[in-house]
Amino acid sequence: MPVLRLRQTSEGGDAYRVLLELEANGQRREDARQFKFKLEAQDQEDLRWYLEDYLQYPLDPAPKIAARIEARMDEIGAELFGAVLAGTSVWGEARHDLAETRVEVVTGVQEATAIPWELLRDPESGVPLALRARAFVRGIHNAAQRPKLPQTAGGPVRVLLAICRPRGGEDVPFRSVARRLVEGLRGNDAVSLKVLRPPTFEQLSKVLRDAKAAGEPFHLVHFDGHGVWSGRGYLLFENPALEENREPVDGAWLGSLLAETGVGALVLNACQSAYATPPREPAAAPSNVRQETRAFGSLAQEVMDAGAPGVVAMRYSVFVETAARFMAEVYERMMGGDELGDG
Numbered sequence: 001m002p003v004l005r006l007r008q009t010s011e012g013g014d015a016y017r018v019l020l021e022l023e024a025n026g027q028r029r030e031d032a033r034q035f036k037f038k039l040e041a042q043d044q045e046d047l048r049w050y051l052e053d054y055l056q057y058p059l060d061p062a063p064k065i066a067a068r069i070e071a072r073m074d075e076i077g078a079e080l081f082g083a084v085l086a087g088t089s090v091w092g093e094a095r096h097d098l099a100e101t102r103v104e105v106v107t108g109v110q111e112a113t114a115i116p117w118e119l120l121r122d123p124e125s126g127v128p129l130a131l132r133a134r135a136f137v138r139g140i141h142n143a144a145q146r147p148k149l150p151q152t153a154g155g156p157v158r159v160l161l162a163i164c165r166p167r168g169g170e171d172v173p174f175r176s177v178a179r180r181l182v183e184g185l186r187g188n189d190a191v192s193l194k195v196l197r198p199p200t201f202e203q204l205s206k207v208l209r210d211a212k213a214a215g216e217p218f219h220l221v222h223f224d225g226h227g228v229w230s231g232r233g234y235l236l237f238e239n240p241a242l243e244e245n246r247e248p249v250d251g252a253w254l255g256s257l258l259a260e261t262g263v264g265a266l267v268l269n270a271c272q273s274a275y276a277t278p279p280r281e282p283a284a285a286p287s288n289v290r291q292e293t294r295a296f297g298s299l300a301q302e303v304m305d306a307g308a309p310g311v312v313a314m315r316y317s318v319f320v321e322t323a324a325r326f327m328a329e330v331y332e333r334m335m336g337g338d339e340l341g342d343g
Helices: 041-052 064-082 089-098 175-185 201-213 251-260 291-305 320-335
Strands: 003-012 015-024 027-034 101-105 135-140 157-163 192-196 220-224 227-229 233-238 246-250 263-269 312-313
Touching: 015 089, 027 064, 027 089, 041 064, 157 201, 157 320, 192 220, 201 251, 220 320, 227 291, 233 291, 246 251, 251 291, 263 291, 263 320, 291 312
Parallel strands: 003 101, 101 135, 157 192, 157 220, 220 263, 263 312
Antiparallel strands: 003 015, 015 027, 227 233, 233 246
């Protein structure tokens, strides 16, 4: 399978350099581009509103606002394409077989969320590369290994499900995501699902190490819970011995554990329950984006940087039904032997 790799590095401020690499038919082609890019705070809020709130309130003036944001997404994607790929020998070769090509965007942890590469769009086709390519994934500079599930000896895909709710009864019913996954996998011999009890980081460490020692490491760890942002991303495990029953775990700590115990991938889902009065339009000049999904995005990069093969993480908060359907399809594709990111 051809691989088109975009290696992004920061030159300081809004300046970036991208090394383009195309590996196809036993040959390698390279090119490089320098460019400037900045996603303004209002663009970030517009994207968040479009993906999280718009479908809850599709009445006027929301459709007009959504149309404006869609046009802006096209502009951003075309701007990136013009700065990075247009006119390069790499794109001239890759565009002929894009449907069978794996696109890898490789960044450092700090630069991971600076550019919305998923919007990258060739104006001639009018379709983002993320939808045209066979696979579109993100990676880390000098990552330990390519995101691929360990091979089984004809046995089931082993999944460890951690459902963490430190806030107890004050929380929205996120458990419905886990419940729907369990129901969907019931009777499916291709998947072996184990629920982590109690959902503490200490118990997670024990279960994963025991499985590795027994020669049956888990292929996936699925975290259904909350994240927090405090200069970096953290997952909140339960721990009754700590204040508010919360134990924050960062990506480096978690990634090292996953790499040590042979886990193939970490799955994170950020979801929300419906609420009565969604915003009718994006906030004006927001000071920051939502913290939980920002935490998941940052943590995902750190987990891979620590040596874990791959992470599936939602960058925006979606409804429970959407999360359940998405995760069920991810599991189904993995059971069929697909790698993370395959279309």
